[in-house]
Amino acid sequence: MTNPARMPRHPLLEWTWDALDSAAFARAFTLAVFGTVALSFAIQRTAGVVTYSTVIAGLCAVGLAVLLRRRSELTLVRLVPTTLVLFFVWLAATAVWSTEPPRTLVGWLVLAGPAFLAIVIGHVRDTLQTVRALGDTLRALLALSLALEILSGILLDLPIRFLGIQGNIVLGGPVQGIFGTRNMLGFVAVIALITFVIEWRTRSIPRGLAIFSLVLGGLLALLSASPTVFVLALAVAVATGALALVRHAPPEQRRSLQISLLSLVVVGGVFAYFFRRPIIAILNAGSDFATRAELWDTILNIYVRYRPIQGWGWVGAWPTEEFPYTSINIITDETHATALNAYLDVLLQSGWVGLLLFAGMCALALVRSWLVASKRRSVLYAWTPLVLITLLVDSMFESFTLGGFGWLLLVVCVVRAGLSRSWREGIQPPAPTSGSPALPQQPRDGAG
Secondary structure, eight states: OOOTTSOOOOHHHHHHHHHTTSHHHHHHHHHHHHHHHHTHHHHHHHTOHHHHHHHHHHHHHHHHHHHHHTGGGOOHHHHSOHHHHHHHHHHHHGGGTOSOHHHHHHHHHHHHHHHHHHHHHHHHSOHHHHHHHHHHHHHHHHHHHHHHHHIIIIISOOOBGGGTBOOGGGGTOOOOTTSSSHHHHHHHHHHHHHHHHHHHHTTOSOHHHHHHHHHHHHHHHHHTTOHHHHHHHHHHHHHHHHHHHHHTSOGGGHHHHHHHHHHHHHHHHHHHHHTHHHHHHHHTOHHHHHHHHHHHHHIIIIIGGGSTTTOSOOOSSOOTTSTTHHHHHHHHTSOOSSOSSHHHHHHHHHHHHHHHHHHHHHHHHHHHHHHHHHHOSSGGGGHHHHHHHHHHHHTTTOOGGGSHHHHHHHHHHHHHHHHHSSGGGGOOOOOOOTTSOOOOOOOOOSOO
8 A cells, every 4th residue: 555654756866855865965065056156266257147046046956855754853943053044134125225226136046056065965974974075065166277377378378368367377476267256265265175184094095195186286376376375274273273182171171261262362453453563564465465455444434334233225236336336336436246344244234233243253153163172082173173263264365255155164064063062962863753764873973
């Protein structure tokens, strides 16, 4: 007799339904998401924005099907971190007072698509599986970037204009690969180096491949000639040392050590602020910082103070023909598409409420992931806090974490941290219904 809880299906549909729950499909989906979002610039330059948006929408539809297939493993309250929900609700609310409500809706959807994909990845892949998928993706994309730079700068001696590749590799850089700008390439290279080191230390890949990956990532980080690379590398190195110190400290001393490290971070931040000009001179980033300083002063002194609480309405990347963004560009005599600072972008567009929600979401995720990494023995758990630190430090100089690849990684980290250390830990998934097969649970690896 046919089970009433399981409707008869066409064999192809039956196969598809079963495939959605397989490990191979989950890996393929994760690779497709990482690859598509990391290639967003190249896809939009070659096939257009509509094509890229269609691919993201299609991946979201597949992701929804995966969650429906695995629904017996999930509970609604564990699905999305509360801080992420609150941030999205506030961004949607800004449409009420936005000068361009349709653009606010579009900007909200631009964030919602990758965020949903990140949530799906967080629930179908554990930390090691996520690191492996990201490592494979970045290895391929960095190798492609280097190959195109060699083709442009050495073999053809011609720029590849539609990708923005200038062919400067023969001069030692700066290069941008398939990522559009040297700063984006440098950012991706640092994320890749963190991922490659974790792969190597966990013995997830052969030693030869690990060495090749590290050389590739380091070479492109240097060739990018991005001033932010050195800042990110320093921040990651300091964070790695601090985390190693905490991990090897006796358990009874960790609390006081954590407080001491937090105090040092605060003091270091104050020191860096007051001595920012000598630091910038050492990094040879004077012209870049001068441009940023003028832009930031304009945003803070003129536009934020008129709408400090609610902001001007969320739009994401600036519509340069709309107020106040066109006015900002006129005053600075530049053509900016962002505030070149994620925190100021959030402040300008969603006010202090949005900034506090965004900062709270990031800070809570960092604290949770740091505590997990400091207690667990495996170096695997260091990936989430180190990537978060990279994202948050880079957010002081760019707005990469508010869209595309940076935003996808941020939400992945927030979801993992939210599942690892929160009041949700005590909530178990519902038991399978009668007649439904019990599905394998995702490993509770602490990186959630």
